[in-house]
Each structure stands twice: as structure tokens, then as C-alpha cells.
Amino acid sequence: MRKKLTYIFVAVFITLLSLNSVVYYFSFKNALETKVEEKANIVAEHIKKDIDRSIDGKMYIDDLLSMSLRQSSIAVLHKLDPDYKNVTVQQLQEIKTELGLSGITLLAKMDSDIVGVVATDEKEQGMSTKDWKYWFVAFNQLFDYKTVSVKEGQKSTNYWSGPIDFADTDATKRYKYGYYYDGSTNYIINPYIQDTYIQNYDAITGTENIVKSEIDDTGVLEVTGFNPRTFGHPPIIYKDTNGTDAISIYDKDIIFGDYVYQNSDVDSSYIEQAVSKNVESFYLDNLNGRDVIKFFKPVVLNQPEVLGNKTTYVIGIVYDYNEIKSELNTMTFRSSMIILLSLIVSIVLLYLFFRLLRRTEEQAVKVTSEQYINDINKMFTAVKGQQHDLNNHINTINALVTLEKYNDLRLYLNEYIDEVSLLNDIIQINHPILAAQIQSKMTLAFNKKIKFEHEFLTIDDTKLTAVRSIDIVRIIGNLVDNAFDEVLKLDYENRFVSLKAWTNKDQLHLCVLNNIEHQISKENVQSMFESGYTTKDGHHRGLGLSIVSDIVDKYKGKINTYTQDSMIEINIVIPMG
Numbered sequence: 001m002r003k004k005l006t007y008i009f010v011a012v013f014i015t016l017l018s019l020n021s022v023v024y025y026f027s028f029k030n031a032l033e034t035k036v037e038e039k040a041n042i043v044a045e046h047i048k049k050d051i052d053r054s055i056d057g058k059m060y061i062d063d064l065l066s067m068s069l070r071q072s073s074i075a076v077l078h079k080l081d082p083d084y085k086n087v088t089v090q091q092l093q094e095i096k097t098e099l100g101l102s103g104i105t106l107l108a109k110m111d112s113d114i115v116g117v118v119a120t121d122e123k124e125q126g127m128s129t130k131d132w133k134y135w136f137v138a139f140n141q142l143f144d145y146k147t148v149s150v151k152e153g154q155k156s157t158n159y160w161s162g163p164i165d166f167a168d169t170d171a172t173k174r175y176k177y178g179y180y181y182d183g184s185t186n187y188i189i190n191p192y193i194q195d196t197y198i199q200n201y202d203a204i205t206g207t208e209n210i211v212k213s214e215i216d217d218t219g220v221l222e223v224t225g226f227n228p229r230t231f232g233h234p235p236i237i238y239k240d241t242n243g244t245d246a247i248s249i250y251d252k253d254i255i256f257g258d259y260v261y262q263n264s265d266v267d268s269s270y271i272e273q274a275v276s277k278n279v280e281s282f283y284l285d286n287l288n289g290r291d292v293i294k295f296f297k298p299v300v301l302n303q304p305e306v307l308g309n310k311t312t313y314v315i316g317i318v319y320d321y322n323e324i325k326s327e328l329n330t331m332t333f334r335s336s337m338i339i340l341l342s343l344i345v346s347i348v349l350l351y352l353f354f355r356l357l358r359r360t361e362e363q364a365v366k367v368t369s370e371q372y373i374n375d376i377n378k379m380f381t382a383v384k385g386q387q388h389d390l391n392n393h394i395n396t397i398n399a400l401v402t403l404e405k406y407n408d409l410r411l412y413l414n415e416y417i418d419e420v421s422l423l424n425d426i427i428q429i430n431h432p433i434l435a436a437q438i439q440s441k442m443t444l445a446f447n448k449k450i451k452f453e454h455e456f457l458t459i460d461d462t463k464l465t466a467v468r469s470i471d472i473v474r475i476i477g478n479l480v481d482n483a484f485d486e487v488l489k490l491d492y493e494n495r496f497v498s499l500k501a502w503t504n505k506d507q508l509h510l511c512v513l514n515n516i517e518h519q520i521s522k523e524n525v526q527s528m529f530e531s532g533y534t535t536k537d538g539h540h541r542g543l544g545l546s547i548v549s550d551i552v553d554k555y556k557g558k559i560n561t562y563t564q565d566s567m568i569e570i571n572i573v574i575p576m577g
Contacts, residue, residue, distance in 0.1 A: 014343065036219075036319055036324065037280065039219075040280075040297065040319065041297065044297040044299065044315045044317060047223065047315055062176065065161075065193060066176070069161055069176065069177070069193065070159045072178065073159065073178055073179075073180030073189045073191055074180065075095075076189050076191060077182070077184070079091070080106075083186055084118050084185070088118070089119070089120065089122075092106075092118060092119070092120045100193075102192055103119070103175075103192055104119070105120070105190040106187040106188070107179075107190055109143060113129070113130045114128075114129045114130065114188075115127060115128050116129075118187075138150050138179065139179065139188060142159075142160060143181060145158075145183060148160040158183075159180050160178075160179050161176065161178045161179070162177045162179070164176050164195045172244070175192045175193065176193050177191075178190065178191050219319050219320050220318070220319060221292065221318040221320050222257065222258055222316075222317070223317055224257040224259050224316040224318075225256040225313055225314075225316075226254065226267075226313060226316055227251075227252060227254070227255050227313055228271050228272065228313065229251075230252065231271055232253070232265075235251070235253070236248070236251040255313055261287040263285060263287060263294070266285070267296075270282075270283065270294070271296060271314045273296075275314060279298075280296065280297045280298075282294060287318075290322070292319060293321050294317075294318055295316065296314050297315045298312055298313075396412065397412070433473060434456070434469075434476070437473055437477065438476075438499075441499075442454075448495070449492045450488070450495040450496075451496045452480075452497050452498075452499075453499070454498070455498075455500045456500075457500075457503075458502055459501055459502065468555075468576070472508070475548050475551055476510065478548050479510070479544075479572075480499060480512065482544045483512055486514055486568075494515050494566075496515050497513070498513040498514070499512055500513075503576070507573055508573070509573055510571070510574075511569065512569070512570045513569045513570075515567060516566055520568060525561050525563060528561065529545045529546055529548065529549035530549075552572055555574050555575060556575060557573055557575060558572070559571070
């Protein structure tokens with residue numbers, strides 16, 4: 001049984017420790033992921049601020065280029081004939097060189113179209129613009145002397161400058177275009193310059209350098225700027241006049257950074273969620289043979305023109321999940337060591353506990369055995385006394401028979417038979433230890449000329465544990481011995497002690513009633529169960545009742561004491577549950 005309890009304890013202990021470790025593991029994992037999320041937010045904010053500054057710088061250069069192209073347009077106006085038919089390519093080439101431009105094109109209305117009529121780039125002569133969307137709208141507004149209302153580009157009097165984009169005649173190059181018309185000519189003056197200045201600025205302070213500085217940070221594998229308007233959708237492809245495919249810089253799905261750790265379908269859903277709900281989100285995956293965390297954060301642009309007047313883009317940050325796994329593995333190892341050490345300590349403590357318990361049980365058995373042996377010895381002493389007196393009784397009976405004093409013989413025999421019957425009475429108690437104890441007390445009472453009555457109802461050893469039996473023996477022994485001591489102060493005819501015991505609703509009831517020499521005051525009744533109390537003129541210290549009180553308190557029982565005239569009654573109730 002003890003071994004089974006040990007196994008159960010160890011199993012429960014290991015289970016509880018394991019559950020605790022599992023809970024701690026996932027809590028620690030969530031904490032690490034939260035830490036990564038917070039770090040990603042910080043990185044994203046750094047990138048946003050740096051990109052905003054970079055974009056502000058590029059937009060400032062873009063505005064300067066726009067102003068420069070307007071001034072160039074006015075200079076061209078003063079050098080050319082108002083009628084494009086009187087303007088030659090040679091004139092435009094000379095002005096282009098003089099003003100440091102990349103090219104000049106004159107645009108004129110032709111029926112429902114606006115086309116290039118004279119240009120330094122021969123590919124732009126005869127070039128149609130009616131499919132140029134908002135560009136074509138802006139050209140018509142200039143011809144109508146209206147302020148250009150399209151959102152894109154820079155506007156001023158008689159002037160509009162479109163955003164930097166690839167040339168319709170050469171998709172491999174990007175240009176800044178200016179368009180001027182004040183009504184003094186029959187054409188729009190369109191000077192343009194390659195975006196070399198912005199490219200040089202971007203190379204020094206642009207997004208790629210910003211992204212590179214963040215990737216150098218511990219754990220960051222990749223930073224990507226996603227265009228939510230186009231990412232995950234088929235690319236918007238244009239063709240220049242040479243038939244070369246081109247994608248506008250405003251329609252690119254990746255605005256900056258690299259997109260090496262690709263998972264387009266899943267990323268699209270997270271990007272859409274980030275923009276529509278304006279929330280950060282992340283997920284775990286294995287990409288390119290590496291465990292990673294992909295984090296997405298929506299960002300609002302200060303300059304929406306960068307994304308074609310779309311104000312939000314999404315920063316994607318890829319973290320190396322192996323760093324988190326490494327910390328989790330370290331934590332798991334430490335937890336395992338703690339579990340192992342705790343288990344070893346628990347087994348040692350359990351061993352010591354059972355060893356102490358065994359010693360306690362052995363001590364309890366020893367106490368009970370000593371009490372039992374003592375009671376048996378008393379009973380054997382009485383029996384030996386009977387055997388010793390047997391010869392005297394036989395001689396007396398023989399003498400009475402010889403003298404033919406039959407009445408005296410009958411009285412003597414009746415008295416002798418009562419004495420033998422009392423000592424040889426079989427105690428009807430279904431508890432061997434208690435039966436032996438009561439038998440010994442009966443023998444003692446007989447020898448002391450004490451009338452000792454006992455009554456045990458519904459008492460059996462199946463309702464009492466071994467430890468409780470020990471304590472009950474001590475309680476009964478001390479109560480009866482104390483009662484015997486009290487009645488020995490009285491004459492033979494007043495020496496009366498009664499012991500009753502019964503069980504009721506998982507409670508053990510013990511009641512001892514005896515005569516007393518003097519009435520006991522209420523104060524003394526309350527003090528009876530204190531250690532050292534006595535009423536025996538100091539030659540015997542009262543420890544017995546104190547022991548009884550300690551045992552009853554141990555089992556959370558109750559002691560009630562009643563006195564009336566020359567009697568005292570002690571009632572004890574002990575829970576057996």
C-alpha cells in the first residue's frame with residue numbers, strides 16, 4: 001500500500017511539474033513573440049520616420065526640378081516662334097543644350113488628340129497622348145486656360161509638372177516633365193530632365209540604405225515595403241513606343257527592400273487585413289529552409305504621391321525564429337533540470353517522510369504493546385493468585401465437610417464461585433486490544449475492591465484505525481486509572497466506577513462515571529485537564545487527564561465534565577471521519 005502511494009505521489013508530482021512546465025513554456029513563448037512584435041513595431045517606426053524624411057527630401061528636389069522646368073519653359077517660349085510649324089528640331093536641340101535639359105517636345109491639338117509635333121527625340125514626333133489618363137486631362141485643362149485639377153504633380157499658373165515616371169518612348173529611363181501653355185503659342189512646351197539628382201539622393205539617403213541598416217540589426221532577415229494597391233494582383237504593364245514592357249514606379253508591388261522570403265498568397269491576406277483593419281499582424285512559417293516570423297504593419301504616408309495618391313503602404317519585417325527557438329530550448333533545458341532536481345528532492349523527502357512515519361507507527365505499536373502486555377500481566381498475576389489460593393480454598397472446603405457444616409459450606413462456595421466468575425468473565429467487545437484492556441481493569445478493580453461496570457455498544461475494530469486504537473487505549477486507561485484513584489479514597493461500599501462506549505454517526509463516545517470524596521468546584525473542573533493539576537495533596541501529580549486532553553484535541557474532539565453531589569461524569573466525543 002505504501003509503495004503504491006509512493007508511485008501515485010511521484011506520478012502526480014511529475015504530472016503537476018510537467019503541466020507547470022508546459023504552461024510556463026507557452027507563456028514564455030508568447031512573451032518572446034510579443035517581444036518580437038514590439039521590436040518589429042519599433043523597427044517599422046524607425047523605417048517609417050527615415051522613409052518619411054527621405055521622401056520629404058526627394059519631394060523637395062522634385063519641387064525644385066518642377067520650378068526649374070517652368071523657368072526653362074518660359075525661356076523656351078521666348079526663343080521660339082509662336083507657331084510650331086515654324087519651329088525646327090535644330091532649334092530645340094540648341095535650346096536643350098543651352099538650358100541643360102534632357103529633351104524638349106512641343107505638343108499640339110490634333111482633332112481629339114494631343115500629339116508631339118516637334119521634338120528633340122524623333123520618337124516623340126507624332127506621339128499620341130490620348131491614352132495617358134490624367135496626363136491627357138491635365139493637357140486639355142492647360143489648353144483651356146484652366147488651373148490643372150488632377151491630384152498628381154505640381155501646379156502653378158499656366159503650368160503643370162507630372163510625377164517622375166518612365167518615358168513613353170523609352171521605358172528604361174525615368175524623367176521629370178514640365179508642361180507650359182499661356183495661350184501665346186499654339187503648342188504646349190514640354191521640357192524634361194532625367195531624374196539623376198533624385199537617383200543620386202536616393203542612393204545616399206534613400207530607402208534601400210535605410211532598409212539595409214535595419215537588416216543589420218540582430219534577428220532581422222528582411223524588410224519589405226508592400227504596395228497594397230498592387231501586391232497580390234496581376235502587374236499593370238505598359239508598353240513604350242518600342243514595344244518594351246514597363247511597370248510604372250507607382251504600380252510596383254514592392255516599393256522598397258527585397259522580397260526573398262516569399263509566400264504571396266498568405267502575405268496578400270495579411271497585407272489586406274493590415275490595411276483594412278489598420279492593425280499589425282504576424283504569422284510563423286518555414287520559408288527558404290528557415291523558420292521565420294513575418295510581421296506586417298500598415299503605415300500612412302506623409303506624401304501620398306509616392307504611391308499614386310494612395311496614403312497607406314505596409315512594412316513587412318522577417319525575423320529569424322531560430323533565435324526564439326534557441327531561447328525556448330535554453331528555457332526548456334533549465335525547466336527539465338528544475339523538474340529533475342525537484343523530483344530527486346521530493347523522492348528524498350518522501351523517503352524521509354515514510355521513514356519517520358514508520359518510526360511513528362513503530363513507537364505507537366510499542367506504546368500499545370506495552371499497555372497491552374501490562375494489562376495481560378496484571379490479569380496473569382490475578383490468575384496466579386487464584387492458583388496460589390486454590391489449596392487454601394480446598395482445605396477450607398474439606399474442613400467444613402468434615403465438620404458437616406453444610407450451610408457454611410454453601411455460603412463459602414457461593415462466595416468463591418462469584419469471585420472466580422468475575423475474574424473469568426469473557427469480555428464481549430469486538431476489539432481485541434480494548435477487550436484485553438478492560439479485562440485487566442476488571443482484575444485490578446477486583447483486587448482493589450472496586451465495583452467496576454462497563455458497557456460497549458457497536459464497537460468493533462473495523463471502525464477504528466490502528467493509530468486511533470492506540471490513542472483510545474490511552475484515553476480509557478488514563479480515565480479509568482484516574483477514576484480508580486479517586487474511589488480508593490472512599491469506603492469499600494462507595495467505590496463505584498462505570499465505563500460506557502458507543503459509536504454514533506461516525507463519532508466515538510466515551511463516558512466515565514465515578515464517586516468522589518468531595519464536591520469539585522467549577523474552577524477546579526476547568527483546571528482538571530491542565531498539566532500538573534492534582535487533588536492528591538501534592539504526592540501525585542495529575543498528568544493523566546492532561547494526556548487525555550491532548551489526544552482529544554489532536555482529533556478535534558470535545559470533552560464535557562459534569563459534577564453532582566458525590567459523582568463526576570466525563571464525556572468525550574471523538575470524530576472518526
